[in-house]
Amino acid sequence: MSGVEETSNESVEVKEDKEFDVEAEDHIGDDYFVDPTRYLFYRDRKEWADLDPVPQDDGPNPVVKIAYSEKFSDVYDYFRALLKNDERSERAFALTADAIELNAANYTVWHYRRVLLQALSKDLREEMRYITAIIEEQPKNYQVWHHRRMVVEWLNDPSEELEFIADILSQDAKNYHAWQHRQWVIQEYKLWDNELEFVENLLEDDVRNNSAWNQRHFVISHTTGFSDPAIVEREIQYCLNQIRKAPHNESVWNYLKGMLQDRGLSSQPGLLERVLELKETHCSPYLLAFLFDCYEDALENSSQKENVGEEERKETLRKALEICELLAQEKDTIRKEYWMFLGRSLKSKSGISGSSDDEPPEPSVQSSGAQEMS
Numbered sequence: 001m002s003g004v005e006e007t008s009n010e011s012v013e014v015k016e017d018k019e020f021d022v023e024a025e026d027h028i029g030d031d032y033f034v035d036p037t038r039y040l041f042y043r044d045r046k047e048w049a050d051l052d053p054v055p056q057d058d059g060p061n062p063v064v065k066i067a068y069s070e071k072f073s074d075v076y077d078y079f080r081a082l083l084k085n086d087e088r089s090e091r092a093f094a095l096t097a098d099a100i101e102l103n104a105a106n107y108t109v110w111h112y113r114r115v116l117l118q119a120l121s122k123d124l125r126e127e128m129r130y131i132t133a134i135i136e137e138q139p140k141n142y143q144v145w146h147h148r149r150m151v152v153e154w155l156n157d158p159s160e161e162l163e164f165i166a167d168i169l170s171q172d173a174k175n176y177h178a179w180q181h182r183q184w185v186i187q188e189y190k191l192w193d194n195e196l197e198f199v200e201n202l203l204e205d206d207v208r209n210n211s212a213w214n215q216r217h218f219v220i221s222h223t224t225g226f227s228d229p230a231i232v233e234r235e236i237q238y239c240l241n242q243i244r245k246a247p248h249n250e251s252v253w254n255y256l257k258g259m260l261q262d263r264g265l266s267s268q269p270g271l272l273e274r275v276l277e278l279k280e281t282h283c284s285p286y287l288l289a290f291l292f293d294c295y296e297d298a299l300e301n302s303s304q305k306e307n308v309g310e311e312e313r314k315e316t317l318r319k320a321l322e323i324c325e326l327l328a329q330e331k332d333t334i335r336k337e338y339w340m341f342l343g344r345s346l347k348s349k350s351g352i353s354g355s356s357d358d359e360p361p362e363p364s365v366q367s368s369g370a371q372e373m374s
Contacts, residue, residue, distance in 0.1 A: 039071055042078045047091065053077035054084055072102050083112060088119040097130075104134060110143045114150055124155050132164065139168050145177045149184060158189045166198070173202060174211045183218060195219050207242050210251040217255060226259055235259055236271060240278065247282040253290055265290075266298035285332040288323050292342070295320035299350050310352070317350050 042048045055077055058065055068076075075098050082092045096113040099106065117127060131148045138144065152158055162185065168178045186195060196219050202212040224231050239256045243249070260268060272294050279287055295316050302313050324343035328336040 041071070041074045042095075043074060048078065051078060051081050051085075054080035056080070075099050075102055079109065079112075083108070088116055090120065092116055093120060093122065100134070104138055104141055105143055107143045107146075110147045114147065117151075118154075124151055127151055128155070128160070135168065139172065139175055140177055142177065145181050149181060152185070158185050158191065161185045162191060169202070173206060173209050176211070179211050179215065183215070186219075187222065192219065192223050203242065207246050208249050208251055210254070213251045213255045217258060226263075232259070232263075232268065236268065236274075240274060243278065243287070244282055247284045248286065250286050253286040257290060257293065264297050264301060265294045266301060283331070285327060288327050288331055292320055292323045292327075295323065296346055299346070313350065314352055317347065317352055320346055 043053065053074075056068075056073070075095065079095060079099050082095065093113070093116045096109055096116065099109045100113070103109070116122070117124065128148075128151055131144060131151065134144050135141070135148065152161060162182070165178050165182045165185070168175060169182075172178075186192060196216065199212050199216045199219065202209055203216075206212075220226065220231070220235070226232055226235070236256070239252050242252045246252075257265065260271075266272065272291075275287065275291060275294070279291070298316050299313060299320070302316065321343050324339045324346075328339040328343075332339065
């Protein structure tokens with residue numbers, strides 16, 4: 001037979017097979033061939049026929065009506081129906097997963113899921129795996145982090161938390177939600193050991209990580225505290241070392257100031273001298289601002305001490321105004337007006353009458369070109 005004839009016979013056979021398939025489908029029924037990857041609306045599921053969906057009520061005159069997808073409306077219409085009936089069943093629990101997939105920030109769904117977890121005595125370890133997967137996809141979701149905290153409390157087992165949070169922080173070291181959860185876990189279950197080392201490793205990677213600096217303050221405040229002079233000296237030395245690595249890092253200066261604020265910035269022996277020494281090689285607007293705060297603190301304290309002479313107070317004021325001048329005219333010109341204001345305010349508050357001959361003039365606004373010509 002020729003090639004043409006063979007192809008013709010083949011076509012007839014294929015056609016006959018297709019006709020047989022159509023006939024077979026008619027007998028087997030529609031449900032057998034439902035595509036498992038295709039979404040089946042709840043309204044079309046026989047096992048949900050007993051439940052009347054509750055549409056969202058946007059009021060008679062919605063200003064900006066949200067264009068929900070058909071699937072979203074379907075899932076949440078049945079979710080509201082379950083909530084209305086306070087149904088606590090396996091199908092309700094399964095539906096919460098669909099609702100969370102569509103909107104993982106819906107706190108009502110998460111609350112209802114927690115009610116069902118307890119009512120149905122669900123496996124909380126399995127729930128932890130479910131939560132982990134969602135956080136890895138949406139690491140900055142308030143509701144899922146709160147849900148995780150609740151489940152950890154029910155399990156009374158934080159053993160996996162620090163490692164999990166560290167993994168999340170490795171993707172974004174400044175994730176506020178992860179840090180908040182970490183602080184809760186550490187404080188709730190007294191897991192302070194090695195946390196300072198964890199923080200130091202993060203600061204070694206990025207000395208500008210303000211979240212890690214905040215965690216350092218949190219850990220020390222809740223463990224040794226800052227009342228021991230040896231601890232304070234250790235932290236000052238640590239800060240100065242980090243400043244040498246990155247002089248223009250504001251985070252470390254905030255930490256140093258926050259650590260010393262209660263005891264007074266000018267009260268720490270030798271600190272002012274060390275900062276002035278650092279100024280010669282690692283000057284920055286943050287260093288100068290810290291110096292100004294030190295001088296301001298010294299002036300405030302000196303007004304309450306009888307053994308501090310007027311000339312000494314004048315000298316402290318002169319140094320503070322000199323810092324303002326340097327910041328306004330050279331180091332932080334974008335905030336020139338701010339530093340001018342602080343200088344005037346400090347001079348007014350100090351109550352010091354007159355001024356020494358070598359006191360620098362207060363920063364003044366440059367006159368306009370027209371005024372100069374005039």
